[in-house]
Amino acid sequence: MHKIISIIAFLLVYYSGVAQTKITDTAQISFIRKQISKTAMQTETIASEFTQEKKMSILNDRIITTGKFYFKKENLLRWEYTHPFSYIIIIRNHEILIRDEDQTKSYDTQSSKVFSEVNKIILGSVRGTLLYDEKNFISSFSQNHTSYVVTLTPVSQKIQESLQRIVMFFNRKNFTVDRLEMHETAGDCTIINFTDKHINQPISDEKFFLD
Amino acid sequence: MRNSFWISLFIFLLPGCISFKPLNLTKEVPESVHPGEIQPNLFTNNGDQTSEAIALFKATLDIREHHLTGLLLIKEMADTGYQTKSFRESSSKVLYRIIFTNEIGMTFFDFELSDDAFRPLFCFGPLQKKALLRIFETDFRLLLTTHPVVNLCDWYQQEDSGRIVCNYHTGKYNIWRSYETGTDALISIIGKSNLFDRTEILFGYGNGGNPRNMVIENPVIRMKLSLKLLIL
Numbered sequence: 398m399h400k401i402i403s404i405i406a407f408l409l410v411y412y413s414g415v416a417q418t419k420i421t422d423t424a425q426i427s428f429i430r431k432q433i434s435k436t437a438m439q440t441e442t443i444a445s446e447f448t449q450e451k452k453m454s455i456l457n458d459r460i461i462t463t464g465k466f467y468f469k470k471e472n473l474l475r476w477e478y479t480h481p482f483s484y485i486i487i488i489r490n491h492e493i494l495i496r497d498e499d500q501t502k503s504y505d506t507q508s509s510k511v512f513s514e515v516n517k518i519i520l521g522s523v524r525g526t527l528l529y530d531e532k533n534f535i536s537s538f539s540q541n542h543t544s545y546v547v548t549l550t551p552v553s554q555k556i557q558e559s560l561q562r563i564v565m566f567f568n569r570k571n572f573t574v575d576r577l578e579m580h581e582t583a584g585d586c587t588i589i590n591f592t593d594k595h596i597n598q599p600i601s602d603e604k605f606f607l608d
Numbered sequence: 609m610r611n612s613f614w615i616s617l618f619i620f621l622l623p624g625c626i627s628f629k630p631l632n633l634t635k636e637v638p639e640s641v642h643p644g645e646i647q648p649n650l651f652t653n654n655g656d657q658t659s660e661a662i663a664l665f666k667a668t669l670d671i672r673e674h675h676l677t678g679l680l681l682i683k684e685m686a687d688t689g690y691q692t693k694s695f696r697e698s699s700s701k702v703l704y705r706i707i708f709t710n711e712i713g714m715t716f717f718d719f720e721l722s723d724d725a726f727r728p729l730f731c732f733g734p735l736q737k738k739a740l741l742r743i744f745e746t747d748f749r750l751l752l753t754t755h756p757v758v759n760l761c762d763w764y765q766q767e768d769s770g771r772i773v774c775n776y777h778t779g780k781y782n783i784w785r786s787y788e789t790g791t792d793a794l795i796s797i798i799g800k801s802n803l804f805d806r807t808e809i810l811f812g813y814g815n816g817g818n819p820r821n822m823v824i825e826n827p828v829i830r831m832k833l834s835l836k837l838l839i840l
Contacts, residue, residue, distance in 0.1 A: 449711075449712075449713070451679070451709065451713050453681070453707065455681075455683050455685075455705050455707070456662065456681070456683070460664065460679065460681075462711075476711065478711065481838055482666050482836075482838060484666070484677070484711070486677075486711065495675070495677060497666075497668060497677065498836075502675060504675055519712060522712075555733060558732075558733060559714050559715065559732065560714065579712060579713050579714065581713070581714070581715055582730070583715065583718060583729065583730050585709075585713070585715065586713070587709075587712060587713025587714075589712070
């Protein structure tokens with residue numbers, strides 16, 4: 398009997414951490430928004446490992462890639478895949494640099510409005526600042542044991558064609574993004590988990606150039 | 609002004625007008641040197657009917673000044689024993705899903721392809737042009753569904769390389785396939801149905817019999833899709 402009660406208690410505690418409860422209290426929402434904004438303003442650099450899982454309805458297994466992520470204020474981002482392929486994307490203001498195995502190319506995002514928008518979503522998602530893009534997204538808030546969860550639903554038709562919603566999980570302690578979920582209109586989903594995060598540690602500008 | 613328009617049009621159409629038949633071909637090669645297999649095995653299940661038949665590629669797509677990168681997945685949805693059929697048997701109907709996504713998981717396109725249908729299930733805005741979709745259809749048909757039937761082929765041998773070349777028509781496509789002598793490895797597929805959809809597919813092999821790299825090129829519209837196999 399004690400064993401059954403223990404198991405039930407464990408499951409209740411576990412699921413209370415995983416399950417999300419919606420936040421409707423405007424004061425609490427305002428607090429969360431302020432904290433996220435404050436963190437974003439105070440964050441000069443982020444260095445992190447990431448694991449990315451792509452779930453596709455037509456596949457039994459997920460596609461898993463891993464890598465490293467670096468951000469430096471204002472608009473410097475290095476997204477480096479290390480497994481199962483070597484691939485580096487650097488966003489440096491309006492410029493994109495790509496190293497694909499041994500080939501390097503550069504592009505100007507300003508030449509295409511659409512690609513410029515995609516880059517804004519990438520940068521805004523990893524920093525958490527996308528929630529302030531009220532022109533293109535409606536936000537709703539919930540929470541669980543470890544995170545404040547912000548769900549962004551696009552209002553822009555162009556973005557709606559690709560994305561159904563973006564879900565950002567903010568760490569309750571430091572309000573940085575721990576996890577991103579990109580849910581596509583067709584039903585597929587990409588989940589990115591950030592681990593081993595280092596905030597405001599020095600990152601050389603050289604990280605955002607390719608040799 | 610009018611002259612510059614016609615000159616521009618001519619330059620644009622020129623790649624489609626240039627003959628795409630491989631050079632230096634001699635005719636009537638003996639049947640004994642014909643390749644034994646239809647085309648390379650792209651999929652992970654190697655003909656095992658109980659597991660998923662997929663091929664996952666690291667992909668880059670260049671269209672004029674645009675450059676898209678990500679992962680391209682091809683899944684064979686219907687099990688017909690296709691991979692084990694010999695060259696002399698006709699193909700059976702299969703259904704393919706072809707999905708191209710970027711590094712953060714946003715889908716560029718999602719196509720469904722069978723012998724008699726091509727359905728874009730999703731296409732990223734800038735790629736959603738009728739003419740471009742027709743060219744994508746040609747690209748993936750040549751790669752996946754247009755199989756030669758031996759008694760409808762003309763056979764040649766290329767004088768300089770020694771490669772065996774077959775030419776055939778299937779549906780609206782005129783197709784040339786080149787095979788390496790000795791290994792029977794499929795080296796290239798060149799095909800088209802009109803001036804605009806000329807497609808050239810080149811295969812690269814590592815150790816072993818399956819292609820590790822492919823480049824699908826459409827010279828008329830200056831589009832190039834480079835694929836590097838990630839899972840097999």
